[in-house]
Amino acid sequence: MNLDDMIYLSLLFFSMGLGVYYRKISNVENKKKIGAAVGFLIVFIVSGFHTLHVLISTIINACIILYADKRKCHIYTFAFSFLYLFFFRTTAFFGIPYPPSHTNLVQMMLTLKIVGLAFEVNSSSETTKRKEESTKSAEEKCEDETVCFDLEFIDVFYYVFNYCGVLTGPYFRYRTFLDHLHKPYHLYDNYIPALVSKLYWLPLLGGVHLLANYYWPLSYVSTEEFLSRSFFYRYWYIWPSFLIFRSRIFFGLILTEIVCIVGGMGVYPAFSKPKSGHGPTQDFEKLKEITEPEDLKKLDYDYTTIHCLNPYEADFVPTMREAMKHWNITVQYWLANYIYKRFPHKKFRTTATMLMSAVWHGVYSGYYFCIGTVPFALMYEDLWSKLLLEKNEGLALQVSRLVMLFLKMQMFSYQAMAFVLLEVRKIINYYNCVYHCVPIFYVGLYFLGKYLMRQRKCKEQ
Structure with a gap:
């Protein structure tokens, strides 16, 4: 460290x-x-x-x-x-x-x-x-x-x-900042359960990060020895690299949530259905009326407003589109509320949102490659979600979910290499050494999906 x-x-x-x-x-x-x-x-x-x-x-x-x-x-x-x-x-x-x-x-x-x-x-x-x-x-x-x-x-x-x-x-x-100053909710909430639900992730994420970073450091990718390893090892290295990347991000996000929980920032009565980044979404009249200590003591409270991350869901939901909803949730809210919903051309909303996300992250080419390829990845994924997840059930559905989960994590891991390597030269050197196998595979997968979808429509007709 x-x-x-x-x-x-x-x-x-x-x-x-x-x-x-x-x-x-x-x-x-x-x-x-x-x-x-x-x-x-x-x-x-x-x-x-x-x-x-x-x-x-x-x-x-x-x-x-x-x-x-x-x-x-x-x-x-x-x-x-x-x-x-x-x-x-x-x-x-x-x-x-x-x-x-x-x-x-x-x-x-x-x-x-x-x-x-x-x-x-x-x-x-x-x-x-x-x-x-x-x-x-x-x-x-x-x-x-x-x-x-x-x-x-x-x-x-x-x-x-x-x-x-x-x-x-x-x-x-x-508005949330004002409420934390003027509303008395933090005086009556029992924040210990919310705190404990976050704390137990820290030793797990910290241990995983330190072990993975010790055995598979990212710096090894740029060495001559790495290039002399077999193709399968060079390709496989995207998995521990992504594990190191996301365990670090997860650890930081959970710590920031804990800071807010202990400080009483973002706590609201649960009946108001708070939304991450936004705050209460309903029962505003009731919120306004409840001011007596006796009534405030009886309420259940939560910290959804400052909730950033669902670690398990981010890793184990089967699609990228779902996973992105569980990762850095408050920033996702900002992008959705101030970029996606307000962009004048609906057809290009996703592309514009991903572009602004890349600009916000930095000027390195790796950010633009990683985040900029998301709309293209979603094209194949939406297609295969319809083929594998929509009409299946039972064992077939469970197998399909595992297949989609593997495809999601493989794409995320491949994109994350650009995010962590940052510089064009390093990114190209790595992708050249694995022969750009992942994007080639997914392009083929996309056209195969288009063909299978046409076949399905013909059978239905």
């Missing part, structure tokens, strides 16, 4: 311990200031001088959100944030030292938060204007009220720098 990883883990464990104290702070102003001060300290520890990037981006975006036309502030913020993210990752070309890797994580989460905030401000402004003319039901009007809020310059800093999620997420809306 390198020094950066040790600092990263130490800060996350520190944040977990801080939450025990933080959730007990009753004064809202003190809570905002302490949460932001700790978050800024974390950013400074991992970034040093490069904290200026985070400050510059926050200050300029705050000015755009507060003083630009509210009908277009989300567009301006989106454009500036992603342009600055691109500049941030190419500073070496301008004679500015390249920021540390963990500063990149901070800047990535800042981009999601600040753009999401701009969209919320836009929605708040439009809702306020329509409020008097509304003919909606009481429940719908109450939901609209949860969108409305007043925002000051310093509030942007309190939201962006709050220690919950400042380093690696999860993404949560500004």
